[in-house]
Amino acid sequence: MQLKHFFTLLFTVIMLCINAQTKTNEVLFTVDKTPVYVSEFLRVYNKNLDLVQDESQKDVDEYLSLFTTYKLKLKEAKALELDKKPSYLRELNTYRKQLAKNFIYDNKVTDELVEEAYDRISYEIKANHILIKIPENANPQDTLVAFNTISKLRERALSEGFETIRKEVHNGKSVFGEELGYFSGFRMVYKFENEAFNTNVDEISQPFRTRFGYHIVKVFDKRKSRGERTVAHIMVNIKENDTLGEKPENRIQDIYKKLNQGDAFEDLAKQFSDDRNSASKGGLLSAFSSGQLSSPEFEDVAFSLENIGDVSQPFKTKYGWHIVKLHAKKLIPPFQDIKPELEAKVKRDERSKLIDDALTTKLKAKYNVSDNQPALSYFVSLLNDDYLKGTWKLPKDFKSDSPLIKIENLQFTFKEFGIYLQKTQRGVNPKSTFKSIVSEKYNTFLNKRLIQYQENHLEEENEEFANIVNEYRDGLLLFDLMETTIWNTAKADSLEIQNYYSKNKEKYMLPERVDAIVASATKQKTLKRVAKLLQQDMSLEDIKKLVNNNGEVHVVFTSGIMDATHQAFPNKFEFKKGISKIYKHNKAFIMAKVKEVLPEKIKTFEETKGLIISDYQAYKEKKWVEQLKEKYKIVVNQEALNKVKNQIKN
Structure with missing residues (x-):
């Protein structure tokens, strides 16, 4: 599932509410004469008030617009019979089974396993x-x-x-x-x-x-456990054909010398780190625990730092050269803080077998199902060596209609268990006795039927479960509708997408850029000297030999094609060919030799194809919703809407 599809589905689910409405509920609006009730709208609105990030969605009229659009789409999905698609029904059933586990399993056993898991991760x-x-x-x-x-x-x-x-x-x-x-x-x-x-x-x-x-x-x-670390880093990539012609280890050593000379770590990260995701934040990374990163070398260095503010020496990983600064250290969180996360892991883990066993014991007691099953001796008498070979079949005189076990009102006969025995005969241990085979098969058969019976009747027993399943049911339906109608247009509407690009080229511009060498130093006079040397077309290596003397680094260079958002440039840097003036930037000074100014230009279709398709889909969806409004007439009960507004205000 693509990320944008996931968020659309998530938003759809947030919008839903499916509890049955009573006839006494006041109708808020109708979609093609199908009523939507005030109680449903208020429940959805209040449920999701804290979840919406757009303040406009908290406005009742704006929210009503979103809600009616959702109802229009749902009406169209059912008109297209998307709720009858086998793939839709399969996915819904899979989700329902997964969700049911959260409602039917033994909490005591789960809690014990969760506590054990907490001790293990500690x-x-x-x-x-x-x-x-x-x-x-x-x-x-x-x-x-x-x-x-x-x-x-x-x-x-x-x-x-x-x-x-x-x-x-x-x-x-x-x-x-x-x-x-x-x-x-x-x-x-x-x-x-x-x-x-x-x-x-x-x-x-x-x-x-x-x-x-x-x-x-x-x-x-x-x-x-070593717990969790939060660090910042400065990284220098290992690049082929580096335009500076210098080795990355030399560059990281120059930066490290500037650190030792008193330059701030965060400022140097902003100026020189090749990790663009963290550079703008002073090199700060998200917190991580032992074994979480794909670089043990990086982890070992990070966890070796003892005191907040400690800085490592330069070191190498498969990603490049790094310097790391410790920002925060945290041990394993308290049990209650991570209990929900651990519970989810336990239910996905092999530990779940223990939970299954506890559940079937509970269900046997709930439905008054005895462990004693005298009919098993009959099935033992039916087995022969063919069962061990995987070729056994039920005999012609098999007592298929005899009662075997009853779970509440659901009666299972010999036939169901006989067919199960026949289907599961492969892979049986040839040294097992027929008695042990039948006993093991029966236990598995019974346990599956008990769990299935509980799952099938869970919506009748648990209102919360019923509501969540129904929410997902409609959310999944709308996802299928959007995928069928809008998201798959990249294949069907290739010509239309090209036409959309042609009509909207001004939206897809490549910004003005420069091919430049940027010099950074802590003192202006250093850059004045560097500017003269650059004007003389002296190589960067020769300049560094002259300026960075006595083992100290006074200037660091960055070069390449960059736009105005590049971290090396201050906000008001002037894109002009030649030697620039000196600017103050990130608690240092910079100047640049601009070799060429590359003008703003329209990106080609291939360069921005993904964004064009996304914009076209939004455009198409807007037109499609307008068509739905004509197809399915919406009539709002203004009196009821006014009552809703007054209720929300109060």
Whole structure:
């Protein structure tokens, strides 16, 4: 889903309210004679008053305009029968299932797992492991071989040393001996995480199995989480064909010398950092925790800084050269602050299996379903060796109509479970007994039916759940409508888009730019000297050798094609060929040698195609809504609207 589509869907969902209206509600307006009630409008308005960022949307008339437009679109979507599309129904069903989990699972079990997760993320473990890789559905013989192999490797590791054995046996195919570094909760599969956190430092775990195979893990260290850091940085890219002809490590060292000479970190970041996203903010980055960035080197340096304001020496990562300044440090937040985030992670994690088990136990009690099922002996008698081969079929004299289990008013017969047995016979452990196979299959069958029954009746039992599902239902419908009618025009309306560009070229201008060399220094007299040298066409390297002497950096150069918004230029910099005057900028001084002024020009269609398509879609949507207003007549009850306005004012 594209980002713009997501925000449109989000806004649509915000606009919705679906609770059934009683006949006593006063009608606020009608869309093609379909009533929309005052209570619905007030509920939506009050619900979303704090969410809208545009103050105009808080005005009742403006909000009513948005709301009627939404109703028009919804009317058109249903007229086009988009609510009957298989893809729409599938996505709605997927969302409904996902949402249901938040309403039906056992909170006690979830809370215990969330508390455990908080304890896990509060620490970081350093560990290595050896893995004998086998498939999840490996046969018993292969499983036993893998277990015996990992057990023998553990015995050797205890006597010969874990690292010696790990390096010796690793082949990257069937056996993996890997360094894992430090990790915290949620970084590994849950079974592995459990074993690692339950193994003492300097000890080797017993063999254990995950979906990848059999492991042993050695824990080398356990430490409190490093928490979170907020830093600023100055970055110099590693560029090919740099126009300055200087190495990035030399440039970062020049900047570092200026720091040591007393220049402010934030000012130097604004002037010289190649990270344009952070340069304008003095190099400031968003807060991050250990393992969150894709550069361990950067993290290690950031976490090594102890005191607020500490600055690192220049260092290299795969992204370039950096200098880092520590702005803030924070430990793991209090439990209550991150409990909702942890709960969401737990429900997506393997931990959810424990939640499922607790749920089915609760549902059995709720619907008075007994664990005792005497009919299972009949199904055991039906199985034979064909089941182990995956070729078993129900016998002709199968008692398909006999009652099996009842969940409230829903009766399941032998037929449903018999068909389930037949469909799920592949992958059965050939050493399992028929009794254990039937028992395991029945438990899975029953648990799925219990959860499905609860989900199917959740809207009847929980009004909040019903409302949210209905909101999403209409939001998804409008998304499909917008995608069908407006957003896919890039393919269908290529000629119209070209015509729109031709008629609106003045909207897509490339600003005036200069090809220039910009010199920055803390003293004006330095720049006066640099200006004379630039006028003599002296190379930048020669100028730096003359001006930056005695190990000190007095001038730093930036060059290339830049527009007026470039960080190197002050707001009132004059774009004029030649040597500029000296300007005060970011607590320093700059001057430039402008080699060429590149005039403002219209961007080509290809240069700004994305923006043109977006503008064209907005234009098309506006015309389309006008057509909908003609197709579906809107009649506003002015008396009711006046009452709404008075109620909101009071």
